[in-house]
Amino acid sequence: MAGKKHERTASQEDVLKHPSTKRAKEIDGPDNPYDELLERISSPPSSGASAGDVKDGAAKPRNVLHWFRSKDLRADDNRALHAASQKAREGAGALLACFLFSPEDLEWHGTSPARVDFMLESLRLLQEQLEGLNIPLVQLTAEKRADKGETILGLVREHDVSHVFANIEYEVDELRRDLDLFERLGGEENGVQFVLHHDQTIVEPRTLTTGAGGPLKVFTPYHKAWLAEVSGDPSLLDTVPTPDANDKSVKSGDLKKLFGQPVPKVPESKQFPSTKDRDRIRKLWPAGHAAGMQRLREFLGDKVQTYAQNRSTPAADNSSRLSAYFSAGVISVREALGAARKTNGGSADFSQSGAEAGVASWVRELVFREFYRHMMAVTPHGSMNLPQNLKFDFVQWEADDEGWRKWCAGTTGVPFVDAGMRQLAAEAYMHNRLRMNVSSYLSRSLLLDYRRGERWFAETLVDWDLCNNTQGWEPSYTVFNPVAQAEKCDPRGEYIRKWVPELRDVEGKAVFDPYHRLSREEFDKLDYPPPHVDFKESKERCIQRYKQDMADADP
Numbered sequence: 001m002a003g004k005k006h007e008r009t010a011s012q013e014d015v016l017k018h019p020s021t022k023r024a025k026e027i028d029g030p031d032n033p034y035d036e037l038l039e040r041i042s043s044p045p046s047s048g049a050s051a052g053d054v055k056d057g058a059a060k061p062r063n064v065l066h067w068f069r070s071k072d073l074r075a076d077d078n079r080a081l082h083a084a085s086q087k088a089r090e091g092a093g094a095l096l097a098c099f100l101f102s103p104e105d106l107e108w109h110g111t112s113p114a115r116v117d118f119m120l121e122s123l124r125l126l127q128e129q130l131e132g133l134n135i136p137l138v139q140l141t142a143e144k145r146a147d148k149g150e151t152i153l154g155l156v157r158e159h160d161v162s163h164v165f166a167n168i169e170y171e172v173d174e175l176r177r178d179l180d181l182f183e184r185l186g187g188e189e190n191g192v193q194f195v196l197h198h199d200q201t202i203v204e205p206r207t208l209t210t211g212a213g214g215p216l217k218v219f220t221p222y223h224k225a226w227l228a229e230v231s232g233d234p235s236l237l238d239t240v241p242t243p244d245a246n247d248k249s250v251k252s253g254d255l256k257k258l259f260g261q262p263v264p265k266v267p268e269s270k271q272f273p274s275t276k277d278r279d280r281i282r283k284l285w286p287a288g289h290a291a292g293m294q295r296l297r298e299f300l301g302d303k304v305q306t307y308a309q310n311r312s313t314p315a316a317d318n319s320s321r322l323s324a325y326f327s328a329g330v331i332s333v334r335e336a337l338g339a340a341r342k343t344n345g346g347s348a349d350f351s352q353s354g355a356e357a358g359v360a361s362w363v364r365e366l367v368f369r370e371f372y373r374h375m376m377a378v379t380p381h382g383s384m385n386l387p388q389n390l391k392f393d394f395v396q397w398e399a400d401d402e403g404w405r406k407w408c409a410g411t412t413g414v415p416f417v418d419a420g421m422r423q424l425a426a427e428a429y430m431h432n433r434l435r436m437n438v439s440s441y442l443s444r445s446l447l448l449d450y451r452r453g454e455r456w457f458a459e460t461l462v463d464w465d466l467c468n469n470t471q472g473w474e475p476s477y478t479v480f481n482p483v484a485q486a487e488k489c490d491p492r493g494e495y496i497r498k499w500v501p502e503l504r505d506v507e508g509k510a511v512f513d514p515y516h517r518l519s520r521e522e523f524d525k526l527d528y529p530p531p532h533v534d535f536k537e538s539k540e541r542c543i544q545r546y547k548q549d550m551a552d553a554d555p
């Protein structure tokens with residue numbers, strides 16, 4: 001019997017719009033753009049589609065272009081850039097690089113001022129490094145999202161480019177953009193080869209399968225298979241060198257004007273409220289590859305040893321704080337794991353039995369990152385404002401605007417949640433344990449559409465990453481009790497006291513739940529709000545709502 005059809009929750013805001021669950025299934029199945037892309041990559045350019053010298057594989061390349069995306073902003077260990085450099089050496093042309101700035105993309109995704117600034121500063125440093133190698137980094141802007149292909153094509157035509165190289169981005173819009181590029185570049189008129197590389201992960205998405213051949217969809221078996229794959233073939237961790245320098249004549253000839261182009265200006269909507277805010281964030285997250293590598297060395301030289309026991313203790317601040325560098329590709333995951341391998345005595349066995357607890361535990365987190373990219377390729381609808389488990393799209397969310405405002409401001413009256421939200425506001429970053437708690441509080445305790453929180457994270461985090469963020473926000477039945485979580489993960493209340501100064505002088509366990517653990521008189525003196533919802537009641541309401549709305553959901 002067919003299940004009953006539920007009304008889909010009407011999105012309150014345009015930015016939360018998404019396709020129907022029926023369409024999502026088509027995108028996961030017959031219309032999967034990743035399948036299409038893989039097919040394009042594996043099939044040779046169609047005859048007649050490539051012009052002149054490129055048609056003949058043996059012919060010499062002319063100028064070769066590497067197109068940096070917002071996820072591979074580095075010259076070191078960049079797969080597509082390295083391949084472009086090698087290709088350029090086969091001919092007499094030069095290696096060129098470009099970055100395509102899309103202000104509409106930033107609006108579309110809600111990218112935060114912190115991430116935009118980090119990206120553009122890293123781009124500026126990258127340009128300096130490349131120009132030192134006589135490689136220009138051309139700064140392009142596509143005012144409209146739809147103009148991206150044409151903008152790249154313009155550069156290609158103007159500078160006699162025979163090959164365009166880039167690294168794959170796994171989200172649906174980006175896959176479709178690249179499919180479009182294949183058509184435009186490889187067409188009769190242009191005949192340019194478009195070469196895509198896997199770069200974001202150690203193990204290519206969708207290659208780890210179950211015994212029956214289907215993709216692994218559960219983390220634990222994925223992690224196990226990943227560990228076996230990497231210890232079985234440590235060359236997966238090998239890095240590639242920075243590109244070869246162009247001849248210095250490139251800087252004075254026809255291509256001269258491509259050098260020294262200013263990096264794009266930060267759009268007004270993405271500027272920090274003040275330069276003081278900008279400088280504070282820049283100090284926390286210094287841009288560029290060298291800064292990222294230094295942070296990596298410091299982490300592996302020290303904190304990694306205590307990572308396993310402290311990873312869920314936010315006051316210890318014991319994690320690497322490298323997420324911004326990974327999400328913008330400012331350092332590569334191979335550089336990170338290559339360094340972890342050295343810490344591990346040269347062994348690529350990162351299992352519990354093959355590595356120190358800290359190293360094994362840290363690598364496991366990086367495998368989560370790999371898993372989320374893998375899952376995006378398995379169920380691409382995940383990048384379209386829809387949950388992986390489509391049944392959750394049938395949940396009717398609440399419209400508690402006061403709860404929403406309090407959540408954003410860190411004034412819910414729940415100290416652990418408020419501390420997390422205030423860390424986010426101050427640092428454009430939040431400890432992982434807090435991300436888990438504040439997301440549970442929003443979509444389960446407040447029963448607000450989880451997509452609103454996901455969007456808020458995009459608008460505030462320096463490390464926003466679509467794959468990690470959407471899958472971190474994936475709804476579930478696990479309702480975190482933020483008081484019990486605080487008692488376990490912040491046993492002395494240090495993290496709470498740091499971020500919620502109203503509670504600095506509250507002694508003992510009252511800091512975890514001051515409203516219930518202090519007298520009314522003591523509480524009233526604090527200038528801290530009472531809890532917006534009762535935890536027990538809201539938990540029951542959530543479980544009941546989820547069960548009821550998903551009971552016969554038929555996505």
Ligand SMILES: Cc1cc2nc3c(=O)[nH]c(=O)nc-3n(C[C@H](O)[C@H](O)[C@H](O)COP(=O)(O)OP(=O)(O)OC[C@H]3O[C@@H](n4cnc5c(N)ncnc54)[C@H](O)[C@@H]3O)c2cc1C
Nearest residue numbers: 319320321322323365366369432435463464465468469472
């Ligand atoms: C609701 C929610 C939203 C999140 N949004 C993002 C996001 O937008 N961008 C982002 O990079 N991470 C996100 N995460 C994952 C995680 O919280 C951060 O990667 C981590 O806190 C970054 O701190 P770190 O670099 O010190 O991590 P470390 O503990 O040092 O881990 C090393 C690296 O592993 C990866 N990693 C760690 N934890 C996870 C995880 N749970 N899932 C996937 N990758 C992980 C990151 O690249 C991280 O830099 C989210 C988690 C949740 C629960």
